[in-house]
Amino acid sequence: MGSPDVIGKSMNETHKPVLNWRITLLLTIISLIGIVGAVCIDVSGSSRIPDLTARKTLQMGIGIIFLVCIYSFDYQKLKKYSDQIFFLLLFMNAFILINSPMINGVKGYLALGPFSINMLYSSVILFLLALAGMKPIKEMNWIYSILHTFYRGVFPLLLITYVGNSVLYGVIYAAGYMVMMWLTKRDVKQLAIVTMIPTVALLYFTMPHFSILKERFMQFMQPIEDNAYLQMKSMEAIQSAGWFGQGFASSNPGLGYVQSDSLFPYLIYCFGWFFGLITIVLIGVFLGYIVQLLFQVKESYGRQLIFVVLFFFTIRFAWPILMSFGFLPFVGMELPFIGYGGTNQWIDLSAIGLVLSIYRRKNMIPTATFSSSHLSSSKS
Structure with missing residues (x-):
């Protein structure tokens, strides 16, 4: 078989942990765009948040610490605790949502000293990541399938949409849940x-918000200055930018929530269409590299975790960009890594740390039997 030294060096090269430098580099560039945006806002005095650059840098620094810790952690150890994590998330959300005050029309903020964590935002992706490691419903009989449908599908929607008063996060969780069920289905009937059942539940929990949703839909379909202010101002800022923008830290008083929801149109207003196009391309390539990992990682649990992160970030990137151009309604959603986001950056960077951890160990884990037709989950 050859020299033991040569064989040993070859196996060490094949199975040693690796870092995906392309994703890491793109994450760094996209994050720096967010820092530049914070500096522009601070200099122009466009935000009501004092010391925005310092705050964003601090939040990002804490998020990077989370990223490094999760990158170094063996993600496979999480799988056996998926059921416990899911139950703990249900319990924590129930306790926090029932006892927390309403802030900006939404409940679920957990205060930790000087920091305030949006539990609804955090829980959506954490619920979906826990689902990836739980026993697939296809391996259960019909009675347990229905019971677990309520447990995994209806209860989280009850907390997020009805108690937490957030239709947006409820829709994102419902969509992610349905995709996960499709990937681990037994048959079409099941x-x-x-x-x-979760679809009907979501519609029922949304009924108290029907009049508001109808009003926002009509504003989106027929945008007039008085009833679609944010949408109109965002489109005006982009249209007036030109190819190279109005200049660094240009002031645009018409843009609201410039540190979060309106940051992308503000950056285009300052630096132009060319800068906006480059940012969109960078985001597209970033997501494209995560898609590549789905084909490079053969272990089923790791693939499903990557899929959840990809699904989550695709929505999180696409919606703020499309709403800036008037293609989707304005909602409270900022670009990951670019918008201020507060402690949401911890979750975003932690999710990328998980993706890098999976890639790091892709050559160290024996390839499991994998069906190319769907991301089937192995037995718990």
């Missing part, structure tokens, strides 16, 4: 049952 899929119809386990997705129909």
